[in-house]
Amino acid sequence: MKFGNEFASQTVPEWREAYMNYKHLKTLLKEILIFRRRQTKLPVPVPSLKRRVSLFRAFSGLTTNTSHASSKQRHKEDEAIIVSSKMHQTDEEQGAEECSRSYQTIFLRSSEEGGDLELVFFRGLDDEFNKVMEFYKSKVDEVVKQAEELNLQMDALIALRIKVNHPLMEVTQESKISEEDEDKRVSLDVLNRVKINATTETPRSTVRSVFNSLNLELNYSKNELKHAQGKLKQAFLEFHEKLRFLKNYAFLNQLAFFKIMKKYDKITSRNASDVYMQMVDESYLSQSDEVAKLIDRVEAVFIKHFCNGDRHRGMNTLRPKCKREKHRVTFFVGCFFGFSLALMVAIITSIHARDLLKDEGQTQYMNTIFPLYSLFGFLLLHMLMYAANVYFWTRYHVNYSFIFGFKQGTELGFKQVLLLSFGLSVLVLAAVLANLEMELDPETQSYKALTELLPLGLVIAVLLVAICPLNILYRTNRFFFLICLWHCICAPLYMVTLPDFFLADQFTSQVQLLRNVEFYACYYGWGDFKKRDATTCNDSNLYQTISIVIAVVPYWIRVLQCLRRFCDGRDSTQAMNGLKYLSTIAAVVSRAIYTLKGGTTLKIIAASTSGVATIFSTYWDIVMDWGLLCKNSENPWLRDKLILPSRYIYFIAMVLNVILRLAWMQTVLDFHEAPFLHRNALIAIVASLEIIRRGIWNFFRLENEHLNNVGKFRAVKSVPLPFIYDYEDEDKDA
Structure with a gap:
């Protein structure tokens, strides 16, 4: 090197x-x-x-x-330079004992050719x-x-x-x-x-x-x-x-x-x-x-x-010892990726071989089984986007480990994130394939309950791994995630740190995943999952009301976090940030009500509130979170300091952010169901676009945070000291 x-x-x-x-x-x-x-x-x-x-x-x-x-x-004639130093005082140092010393090199051969x-x-x-x-x-x-x-x-x-x-x-x-x-x-x-x-x-x-x-x-x-x-x-x-x-x-x-x-x-x-x-x-x-x-x-x-x-x-x-790259991680990433591709091919082949797309149970499958497994799809997509974020943060020297506050040497690299992602994808795809085979095999058609319980068993397994106290599967990172999750749930009772509000922002892009969790609870709690019947859930007014509340919860958590940060630091920008999330809550509620009840008035309200929230949120993303659109910067309409070598990438990211934020338009334009897509499939696509937008936002948000730390030369965390000395009492005693 x-x-x-x-x-x-x-x-x-x-x-x-x-x-x-x-x-x-x-x-x-x-x-x-x-x-x-x-x-x-x-x-x-x-x-x-x-x-x-x-x-x-x-x-x-x-x-x-x-x-x-x-x-x-040496002879004086062989010397090329003379280095001298001088002492000087700045305005702040007047009266101080110590002075600054500056050094100057005198080049003795400046008259020669090329001496300049x-x-x-x-x-x-x-x-x-x-x-x-x-x-x-x-x-x-x-x-x-x-x-x-x-x-x-x-x-x-x-x-x-x-x-x-x-x-x-x-x-x-x-x-x-x-x-x-x-x-x-x-x-x-x-x-x-x-x-x-x-x-x-x-x-x-x-x-x-x-x-x-x-x-x-x-x-x-x-x-x-x-x-x-x-x-x-x-x-x-x-x-x-x-x-x-x-x-x-x-x-x-x-x-x-x-x-x-x-x-x-x-x-x-x-x-x-x-x-x-x-x-x-x-x-x-x-x-x-x-x-x-x-x-x-x-x-x-x-x-x-x-x-x-x-x-x-x-x-x-x-x-602490430096983190070493383990070759077995790379090996298993490749293995799990290959297994995932093989399982995907097997699923597609099974569907086409039996012509399941034209089967009478297609609608029933999309209304029940698809939401159960799409939960893992949203989770996997988010993990893959995070792996991409980690890769590019590392490549462009964004100190994400310090910014998030990971314990030194415990942060996950992109390969470790890919290992978890592809490992989970193997389990999910294997469960999907097993579900299809058990449903189609005459010898196992009688085991309806076991067939329907596969997704629930997978969710329980993932939750058990997440809270497992044993030192396996990156326990430090799992507990770090759980602590941040608890801080989000308890907002505003905890002092808000960057990992806390960063995680809450991720949940605002996973509203559909949270709704799928609600569907799990209803389907296996009150629905007749043995007969693959979810009408009890889909036709319930209480279920629809809870669905609206669930969509609001992540944004409400962010409102509370902004309120706490405003009270702690008296930062007016946090009050404006809270108003941004309140406008998003109004847009989410109005769109949800319009989807349920319809009507021209509700449509106008939904479109208006969504338009205001989109403009507000887009401005905040690009200007406040990314620090871009600075008119008088060294890089026109960007910012003075950039990490990526190509400026056009920033403009592409800004355009994509605007386009992907407009995914809500499918609601007010009545694109609830395309001729070739089931409604749940369209919802999954729109939700995936939001996850991709969030992944793009993550990179530039942390890049801006890194540059702020660079500007202030902050390389270590500021830890509040346990004791406060009362110097006033000492002065009185004196």
Whole structure:
């Protein structure tokens, strides 16, 4: 792999713009190389730009070595550059002790032919180095302040541990009790200066904050201790990850400057890399040891106070192993895909061989069995769209794992999602084929109940796998999904995070799947499934009313989530987002009532509300969720930063979003049943189009979220700390 590609693959996606722009500098070197080739008129290849390298290969430049000592003994006439530095203060730094240092390279051979190109290169090189230095210094200052805050949090936690575990101790005396606290003398007076950070994250705390005055005082309970310890442990994990990112940032950039200067030397036959790399070695980027010291301190504290001194367990938690690609996953994806194709061919062959499409039971089959199995079809299509999303997110370096908040190393790649999808498709298609064979085989025609129970058995099997506590079939991801699902159900009692509202948005595109779940309950609960009779369900007014309510529930959940986010952050855009979902609820209800009762007035109401909701939702999708249609952006009518290389893809996505959102028109235009399609088949097609639209929306929604994180250099999660120090009391005491 070329160094440029390997360098890009090792960068922190959210900090990508802060790294040295290796690609740009290499382009400048190519211009110098082309000029020199024209001067000499020799077909000189570019071997230096195609060398295979490794990020972990030893190189001069990161440590002081004899090459720099020998460079000082060179004759002055051999020198090509002089690197100087100067101190300066910004407006914010006036009066501060520390000043910023900028570096400038003076090119001594600018009068030579092609010297202007080399001068441009060194100006670009200086700009990149100063950019890297400024970013690194700012991040080091940031982590030093965070370390001080975590130190205060640990003082409070240890004091709380002592108070909870040894309640008879005097509050004011200094303690040195348990083995875990043996090297840290903590004054228990710190508990008089802190309050618990009661972030409303649970239904109980939310209700209590609404109906009661919020009690922020510590009451020294074990539950409170456990809660604080869990928060602080997560804060240490995120802080350690940030430190590792910063250490890797410094290493990669030093390596990149070394590589680009070696390429310059090889192209120009000069010896400038020693001088420049000596400056890099002596700079804050190389000489600073704050990050390394903080990593050692964080690891020592974490192992001692959160892992009971077990270093092996502590280091496995702080530095989880990289996720490895398993070849058996690829093998089984291929197997299940092949099995699915074979079963589909067998089903189609069976239907055509027996001419089942003209059978008298076709209508009965479409009214009963088709809705039962189409539920799995909607689910499989959504999973396949998610697999495609994961593939393209990975390909274009969208950090979906960080955005969704997956535990490091547990996120599913697109192959794992395909494995689950094709595995489920094999079960579903096998059940469909078995259903057909049992119905047509004279020896099994008497087993009507068993035939009709196949779809229900499949649903039960899927649910059992989803809630299975055993560590099989990606348990971490299954539980993550169930937790997000529970948060959606309990909205607005939980604080809303991105995975919660992202999942709720998926359910707004799976209304037909939810209606099929209702059909399952009615068909097997009140219908005569042994005789394949669903008239009890389809002709029931109560069933139709519940069907309308089910269609509204996902949008209502989103309204409640928007209300909660508005109350938490006072963000007016969330109020507008809630109004968008309310308009969609009005459209869904009016279309459902028109479908049941008909009439010109209801038709006009359905068309009007649907038109308003479509315009509102389309605008929100494209402008707010995707961040597109910016008039004055660098990319006209898109946005300043794009991930996909081709801009026309964004315009195609916008057009498709509008077209697919108009699928509701089949309702008001009375396309309930096409001449060659059953009504349920048409409904399934329209529902599938909405799932496809949602899959497209998913990619661009997360792309926009990723770019927002990049703009703010957010690479680790922000964890609320458990204790709040009351500095006002300290000022009063002073």
